[in-house]
Amino acid sequence: MATEKDLHQLMTARPRVWSPAELCEALNVHIVELVRLVAKARKKGVQIRVEQGEHTANTSKILLDEIGLPA
Structure with a gap:
C-alpha cells in the first residue's frame, strides 16, 4: 500500500503535471x-496543487507547487 511519502517521492523524482489516473496507476492505488x-501529504506541509477541470468539477491536474517541499 502506498503512503503519502511514496506520493511525494514519485512527484519529486518525476516533476510534471499528473492526471489523477496517472498517479493512481504509478502508485497502484x-x-x-x-x-x-x-x-x-498536504496536512504534512507538502505543497500539492489540485486543479479542477475547466468545464467540469472533476480534478484534472495534480502537481507540486514550485519545489513541493514543506514550508
Missing part, C-alpha cells in the same frame, strides 16, 4: 486512496 494520500 484506487482514486479514493489517492485523495486520502494527497490530503495527508
Whole structure:
C-alpha cells in the first residue's frame, strides 16, 4: 500500500503535471486512496496543487507547487 511519502517521492523524482489516473496507476492505488494520500501529504506541509477541470468539477491536474517541499 502506498503512503503519502511514496506520493511525494514519485512527484519529486518525476516533476510534471499528473492526471489523477496517472498517479493512481504509478502508485497502484484506487482514486479514493489517492485523495486520502494527497490530503495527508498536504496536512504534512507538502505543497500539492489540485486543479479542477475547466468545464467540469472533476480534478484534472495534480502537481507540486514550485519545489513541493514543506514550508
